[in-house]
Amino acid sequence: MKDVAKAAGVSIATVSASLSGAAFVSPELKARVLAAVERLGYERNSMASGLKRGRSSLIGLVVSDVTNPFFTELVDEVQTAASAAGWSVLLGISNHDPAREAELLRLMRSHQAAGTILCPAGAPEDYAPDRFTTGRMKLVAVDNAAPSMPFDTVVMDNRAASRLASDHIIAAGHRRIATVTGPPRQYVAAERFAGFREAADRVGLAVDPALVRAGQFRIEDAEAACEALLALADPPTAIFVANNLMLIGVMRALAAARLSVPDDLSIASIDDFPWASAFRPALTVVRQPIDAMAAAAFERIVARIEGDGSSPERIVLAPTLVVRGSVAAVPVPAPA
Amino acid sequence: MKDVAKAAGVSIATVSASLSGAAFVSPELKARVLAAVERLGYERNSMASGLKRGRSSLIGLVVSDVTNPFFTELVDEVQTAASAAGWSVLLGISNHDPAREAELLRLMRSHQAAGTILCPAGAPEDYAPDRFTTGRMKLVAVDNAAPSMPFDTVVMDNRAASRLASDHIIAAGHRRIATVTGPPRQYVAAERFAGFREAADRVGLAVDPALVRAGQFRIEDAEAACEALLALADPPTAIFVANNLMLIGVMRALAAARLSVPDDLSIASIDDFPWASAFRPALTVVRQPIDAMAAAAFERIVARIEGDGSSPERIVLAPTLVVRGSVAAVPVPAPA
DNA sequence: GTGAAAGCGCTAACAG
DNA sequence: CTGTTAGCGCTTTCAC
Numbered sequence: 001m002k003d004v005a006k007a008a009g010v011s012i013a014t015v016s017a018s019l020s021g022a023a024f025v026s027p028e029l030k031a032r033v034l035a036a037v038e039r040l041g042y043e044r045n046s047m048a049s050g051l052k053r054g055r056s057s058l059i060g061l062v063v064s065d066v067t068n069p070f071f072t073e074l075v076d077e078v079q080t081a082a083s084a085a086g087w088s089v090l091l092g093i094s095n096h097d098p099a100r101e102a103e104l105l106r107l108m109r110s111h112q113a114a115g116t117i118l119c120p121a122g123a124p125e126d127y128a129p130d131r132f133t134t135g136r137m138k139l140v141a142v143d144n145a146a147p148s149m150p151f152d153t154v155v156m157d158n159r160a161a162s163r164l165a166s167d168h169i170i171a172a173g174h175r176r177i178a179t180v181t182g183p184p185r186q187y188v189a190a191e192r193f194a195g196f197r198e199a200a201d202r203v204g205l206a207v208d209p210a211l212v213r214a215g216q217f218r219i220e221d222a223e224a225a226c227e228a229l230l231a232l233a234d235p236p237t238a239i240f241v242a243n244n245l246m247l248i249g250v251m252r253a254l255a256a257a258r259l260s261v262p263d264d265l266s267i268a269s270i271d272d273f274p275w276a277s278a279f280r281p282a283l284t285v286v287r288q289p290i291d292a293m294a295a296a297a298f299e300r301i302v303a304r305i306e307g308d309g310s311s312p313e314r315i316v317l318a319p320t321l322v323v324r325g326s327v328a329a330v331p332v333p334a335p336a
Numbered sequence: 337m338k339d340v341a342k343a344a345g346v347s348i349a350t351v352s353a354s355l356s357g358a359a360f361v362s363p364e365l366k367a368r369v370l371a372a373v374e375r376l377g378y379e380r381n382s383m384a385s386g387l388k389r390g391r392s393s394l395i396g397l398v399v400s401d402v403t404n405p406f407f408t409e410l411v412d413e414v415q416t417a418a419s420a421a422g423w424s425v426l427l428g429i430s431n432h433d434p435a436r437e438a439e440l441l442r443l444m445r446s447h448q449a450a451g452t453i454l455c456p457a458g459a460p461e462d463y464a465p466d467r468f469t470t471g472r473m474k475l476v477a478v479d480n481a482a483p484s485m486p487f488d489t490v491v492m493d494n495r496a497a498s499r500l501a502s503d504h505i506i507a508a509g510h511r512r513i514a515t516v517t518g519p520p521r522q523y524v525a526a527e528r529f530a531g532f533r534e535a536a537d538r539v540g541l542a543v544d545p546a547l548v549r550a551g552q553f554r555i556e557d558a559e560a561a562c563e564a565l566l567a568l569a570d571p572p573t574a575i576f577v578a579n580n581l582m583l584i585g586v587m588r589a590l591a592a593a594r595l596s597v598p599d600d601l602s603i604a605s606i607d608d609f610p611w612a613s614a615f616r617p618a619l620t621v622v623r624q625p626i627d628a629m630a631a632a633a634f635e636r637i638v639a640r641i642e643g644d645g646s647s648p649e650r651i652v653l654a655p656t657l658v659v660r661g662s663v664a665a666v667p668v669p670a671p672a
Numbered sequence: 673g674t675g676a677a678a679g680c681g682c683t684a685a686c687a688g
Numbered sequence: 689c690t691g692t693t694a695g696c697g698c699t700t701t702c703a704c
Contacts, residue, residue: 001681001682002681010690010691011690011691011692012681012682012683012691012692013683013684013690013691013692013693014689014690014691016682016683016684017683017684017689017690020683024689024690025689025690026689026690029689029690041469041471043442043445043446043471044446044681044682045387045446045448045680045681045682046446046447046448046682047383047386047387047392047447047448047680047681047682048387048680048681048682048683048696049681049682049683050383050682050696051381051383051384051387051680051681051682051683051696051697051698052681052682052683052684052695052696053682053683053684053696054696056383058426058447061427065412066402066408066411066412066415067408067409067412067610072402072403072408073403075402075427076401076402076403076429079402079427079428079429080429080431083428083429088426088428088443088447089426089427090394090424090425090426090427091397091411091415091425091426091427092415092419092424093412093415093416093419095416106379107424109379110379110380110381110382111382111383111394111424112381112382112383133377135377135379219610245610248610248611248614251614251615252613252614255613255614255615255616255618260616274403274555274581274584275584275611277588277591278584278587278588278591279587279591279615280591280596280616282591337697337698338697346674346675347674347675347676348675348676348697348698348699349674349675349676349677349699349700350673350674350675352698352699352700353673353674353699353700356699360673360674361673361674362673362674365673365674380697380698381696381697381698382698383696383697383698384680384696384697384698384699385697385698385699386680386698387680387681387682387696387697387698388679388680388697388698388699388700389680389698389699389700390680
């Protein structure tokens with residue numbers, strides 16, 4: 001910057017002013033400065049700038065697994081929104097580990113991230129106000145965020161999502177409906193299971209415990225769960241799958257068992273993704289409003305950074321059912 | 337830090353020394369300092385630290401599209417490796433736009449990223465040494481990286497990958513083989529097409545221009561390309577698809593046309609991903625060694641950051657063919 | 673083995 | 689409208 005000042009024949013303060021655009025600098029001087037900047041290939045040192053201003057232009061984004069298409073898209077949307085607004089994003093991957101997540105949060109703090117958007121990996125009680133400090137760094141939680149968490153939370157209505165899918169399955173006449181779902185300790189998983197149960201209750205359907213399979217939100221867990229389901233003496237005629245990764249596992253198990261969808265078994269799941277429509281038949285799915293979730297999370301974190309001191313807000317977004325071809329009527333066992 | 341020093345009853349220099357572990361500080365003092373840090377919830381300000389030391393612990397990672405499973409996995413691997421080694425990653429998404437990419441590179445520089453790993457969005461000539469400055473920031477390119485680029489490059493052997501897939505298709509007896517590929521200006525796309533052509537040449541197969549469809553590496557482009565292919569008077573019996581996104585497009589078009597794989601048409605593609613094995617039949621694919629690519633890129637960038645001044649290195653990794661069930665013998669038109 | 677002090681590159685308040 | 693100057697929080701010689 002000193003060099004630029006010298007090259008442009010002005011003081012460094014003038015350079016700083018021209019660069020931030022704030023102060024009143026005469027157009028010709030400004031042009032001269034900009035030319036010098038260009039010529040020298042100067043780039044403002046945002047560490048020094050941030051240090052001085054007491055704030056960085058960094059936003060943290062911590063997800064549990066980028067590889068999950070839901071998070072992939074969330075990362076994409078948040079990154080794009082942040083970029084457009086002049087923020088850079090520091091990415092952290094907690095790998096579903098609350099301890100790692102806490103470490104990442106500390107890291108974000110150490111980098112002076114102005115705020116971070118977190119997709120919590122843990123259970124609601126892990127986020128009690130006394131459990132961790134974020135210092136001046138603001139926090140908003142997305143996705144696996146219980147209302148009890150002491151900061152802004154943005155979620156899809158998970159119960160409604162499950163009900164949407166379950167009702168659709170029930171409407172097709174199924175009664176032996178299984179569910180492959182996530183770890184009950186986790187807020188999203190609990191909600192999704194609750195929605196499934198509600199849908200069953202409403203039509204007076206008893207949920208057979210043998211048809212409920214909870215595991216981690218992972219391909220392998222779902223694959224195993226599905227195999228177990230298929231091995232049952234009285235297997236289900238439909239499966240409600242609680243997320244995209246588990247859906248992959250279920251589809252793998254089905255493919256391995258040479259079962260066809262929806263002739264042998266109906267499938268509906270939460271989470272849409274590009275591949276869902278390339279399947280034959282295309283998969284019926286509940287779509288999460290990822291773009292809206294990302295936008296809301298970003299809006300919230302920026303508001304908090306700018307000093308919004310109101311009490312934690314909860315934003316609940318609606319899911320939508322995307323009916324494609326993986327749910328059909330119950331196959332009749334034999335000609336009557 | 338001043339507070340911590342006061343709380344621990346030492347000077348700030350001692351605190352700094354204890355924290356970095358470098359200098360010799362008596363164990364009891366160190367413990368006292370650490371206790372104070374803990375008690376006050378202190379976290380080192382890495383902006384100030386970076387400013388002073390003249391280097392940050394940030395590594396930039398610029399990809400053209402996180403949503404592409406190849407990049408998703410690359411981001412995952414790089415993030416994990418970086419984290420483990422004490423680096424944080426600043427994520428940039430160029431959205432296939434070289435201008436945006438240049439801007440992101442400038443941004444990384446402004447954040448004092450010690451180095452950045454770039455998946456180039458542009459053509460080789462866009463990276464001539466005079467075209468951009470990275471200042472003291474180191475650069476390594478992965479994936480779409482031509483040997484002519486003036487920095488370390490790590491790539492899969494794209495020609496070999498295409499040959500692997502093409503040979504497999506040819507070995508199944510196909511002669512009317514189409515390819516849905518990327519923009520020829522882009523290095524990867526050109527290489528992949530060259531590999532396809534080589535495989536054809538080797539067996540003296542003429543490549544019908546009508547069967548070559550180049551578009552952007554996007555679902556929609558591939559979908560349209562595949563539709564056009566199917567509408568041909570003399571449609572192909574097999575399609576070689578140059579990347580995963582295009583594969584989705586092709587599969588969508590096939591599903592829409594109610595064509596079944598591999599009975600009506602054989603398919604092989606570059607890029608493996610979790611869904612490939614959940615398909616029926618599972619998709620035959622050439623797998624990129626993403627983990628090795630990420631590891632190599634990370635190793636290179638760290639070496640450069642640490643001062644390795646040797647001339648640009650090129651690392652070429654081998655692809656592997658994953659034979660599943662989407663390539664079959666040519667269907668016989670009618671009983672002879 | 674520990675403390676005092678200089679200064680990293682920048683911003684902002686203030687004087688000119 | 690432009691230049692001078694005092695730190696932001698930390699690291700790192702250099703005395704002690």
